[in-house]
Amino acid sequence: MKKLFAHAIIAVMLFAVGMLAVLPVLILFSGSITGEAELYGWIAPILGGQEGFVRLRLFPDYPTLRNFVELLLDSPEFFQMFWNTQRISVETLAGGLLFGVPCAWGLAQYRFPGRKAILWCYILLMIMPFQVTMLSEYLVLKKFGLLDTLAAVILPGIFQTLPVFVMYRFFSSVPNALLEAARIDGAGELGIFLKVGVPVGSSGIFSAMMLQFLECQSMVERPLIFLKNKQLWPLALYLPEISPERAGFAMCASFVAMLPVLLLFFSGQEYLEAGIVASAIKE
Amino acid sequence: MKRKYTGFYFVLPGFAGVLLFYLVPFLDVMRRSVCAALGDGFVGLANYRTVLTNEAFQLAAKNTGRFLLTCIPCLLALSLLMALGIRELCRLTWLKNLYLIPFVIPSAATVLLWQLLLDRKGALNGILEGITEPVDWMNSSAAFGVLVCCYIWKNLGYHVVLWLAGLHAVPKEILEAASMDGAGRRELLFHILLPYLRPVTFMIVVIAIVNSFKVFREAWMLAGSYPQENIYLLQHLFNNWFLELSMDKLAAGAMLLALAAAGIMGLLWKFWDKEERS
Structure with a gap:
């Protein structure tokens, strides 16, 4: 009986925290299908010096898709920045695949002079906050005349070390016997990488790319x-600029901004989880 | 001979990028940290002295330190408790996926909600009506607490997943054997589970520190470049130095921050190593 009671308390706590985690998504969704007029009712105290407090609700009285229509049809700036964000993400990921995957494979499966030193560089860089490397990145980008182009955000992102480290962890668990077998069959080193390494480590690659995608979507x-x-700004810089007077639009824009990550998250939670674990824990 | 360097060829393209964008320019930053802002005059440690005696730097360093010391123990304790709770109620394991949602959604998408929640006339004061006087959350000393909550809200799921993975690695046979010998829940927790978690704790703390620097996103989006003085962090200061083009201070500051980060890493590493040995 005592145990049952304890379990009930734990369950209530776990559910409460779960609610806190999803509530923002639900409120933003409900806000984006609420008409402007009703929404003004919710947030009037902030806008008009009126008494009382903002009320946020999960269910609008009069749901409508007006906000979505406005967002889709009359807001070129939103779309510009939405696509900037997507372009940054896709190009960073493509670059990461091209450079990061072989790099992680090389570090995980071969022993060569300097390997340890390179690995340490990667780990140290992984833990350095952006503020440490900010000036370095700026100096290089300035030298190559890349400031104020999307490449200024994409190129340093491609060589970010966290995804390489995550993939390194996954590739390290590919058994060496598999490689030896392929070698005996006469496969070249590149062939082994493409035909054995990439398929066997694909879940690790996917996990790393997922972490990288999340980073790209929210970088500030x-x-x-x-x-x-x-014109080049990603959504993350644009959203805080929308004034509260356009609440319906702002709610809707915020909701659409989370759609790409939510879709990806719900289609591949287990990869995200595996990536998170690989970032910290050696299996 | 050919075999020896094969791995290096795989690593080379990626590592060249890292060298080009991070490591080589960092040497330049190192050089700049001992040079005058304009020209190439060598000034020794003068820049470091300027930075360390700078009032804004002292404030920001103090706030950042206070932030780390507050939010990391809270986050670790809370996430460990939740992980233990989930372990206890296996049927609720799916909940951990929900906990990851705040980590997944872009910070910018939730700013509007934070604003509506934390304004002087915001929803939070509405909920607390009758319990406390309305608080202007972002423009009073409460801002610090808000930022800590924000960080915990965002990173809780990440750490629950990490702790659960750590708990999962505890061998079942040992737990079963201990239960057979009549060990109670408390003994299991303190003598088996927690000691087993000790080695993974190192990386979990490191990850918590790494992610703590990203709280700048929320702080900046909610309060701009000059927020309430309790939440003026090193990240704000570096950003403002950048906008003022104070490259000398920025270079010395980056060096100091890099040293501090490496120092914390080394310290943790040593500490955990010792624990392992004893």
């Missing part, structure tokens, strides 16, 4: 100092 620091031209 780099674009904030490397992109002065508003």
